[in-house]
Amino acid sequence: MSAEYATFGLAPAMRAGGVLANGDYQAHRDFVDFIVDGRPLLFQLSDLDAVSPLASDVPPSIFTAQVRGLLLEAEAPLTRGRYVIYGCPECADLACGAVTAVIERDGDDFVWRDFAWQTEEEADLRLNGYTGIGPFRFHGPEYRSALQSLLRESAADSSARRRVLLIGARVAVLAKLAAALRAIGIGADIAHDATGVSPDELRTYGVVAFGRVVGETDREAVRLAFDRAGVQVAYVEGLAPIIPLLVAQIEHALDRSPTEQRRLTRLVAVGGQAGIEITSTCRVELTAYRLDRLYRPHTYRFFDGILPAGQHRIGLDPGTTKGNSFIVARTAGTVLVEPMTAD
CATH class of the missing domain: 3.40.50.2300 (Response regulator)
Known part of the structure; x- marks a missing residue:
C-alpha cells in the first residue's frame, strides 16, 4: 500500500455549547480528537460540526469499546471494515451524517483510507468520498501507544x-x-x-x-x-x-484544548469593530450583547458565515454598541468573549 507515513496523536477537544442568538441550545461535548501530522484531523474536513467517538460523556464501557475498535480489537461497526471517525455532536445517529473510514492493518502499521460522508449503512465513495484526505499510514507502536493510554486513564476524569x-x-x-x-x-x-x-x-x-x-x-x-x-x-x-x-x-x-490546535485564536472588540483570527476555514458567528440604560439586554447577531484562515475585521452598526456592549465569537469548537472598548 502506497500511503506515506503520518504521525498520530490525541488531544483534548471541545464542541462548544451555548445559548444561541435565536434562543436555541447547543450541547457541550468534550472529546478526544485525532492529531495527524501535528494538526487536528477535524480541521481538514472544512467546516464540520462533529465530535470523535472518544467523547468523555459516554459510558466507560462504550468508550473502551470505541478505543478497542480503533485498535482493530473489535469488529467494525459498519460494513466493509468502516469505522466512525466523527459523528453528530447532538445525537451520534448515523442518519445525521458521519465521517467514516476504512481502518486496516498492513504488517505492523495501521492505515486509515477511503474517507467518506456517510448517512446510510453503505458508503458511496463516488458521491460522498473525501478527495485529498488520506490515506494515512501510522506506525503501529505510536498508534497503539496513543490509544492504549486512553484505556489506562479514567474516561470520566474530564466529565467529572x-x-x-x-x-x-x-x-x-x-x-x-x-x-x-x-x-x-x-x-x-x-x-x-x-x-x-x-x-x-x-x-x-x-x-x-x-x-x-x-x-x-x-x-x-x-x-x-x-x-x-x-x-x-x-x-x-x-x-x-x-x-x-x-x-x-x-x-x-x-x-x-491546546491553544495552538484551536480554530479561533483571537478576538478584539474595539471602536465598533470585531477583529478575529482563525487558523483554518470554518463557520464563524459573531453576536453583540448590550445592556441599555434600564439594564435590559439586547442581542444582535451581526455575522454568520464561513471565513478562510487568517485575520478578519467586521464592523457593527453603531446602535448595537451603545453603553455596555460585549462581543461573542463562536466556531464549532471555540468561544471567545470580549467587552467592546473605545478606540
Missing part, C-alpha cells in the same frame, strides 16, 4: 470536572444561568461561598464563576478554599447579567 460553581447575590440570575448550563450538558451549583465545602467536593469543579457584586474579600476566600484543597480551577468574572453571554464566558473557561 465539567461542573461549575456559581457564586453571587442575584439568585434569580444564578438560577437562570444554572438552568441554561444544565440544558447544554454542564453541571452547575449555586452557593454564596465555599465555606465548609469538602475538598473532595471542590475537586469536582472545573470553573468558578463570580457575580459582579461579589466583593474581592469574598472572592479571595473562595480562591483560598480551592488552593487549600489543591484544586486548580478557572475563575470567571461575570461581565453582565446576560445569560447567553455568561454561558459563553464559562464555555471559554472550560476549554482544555
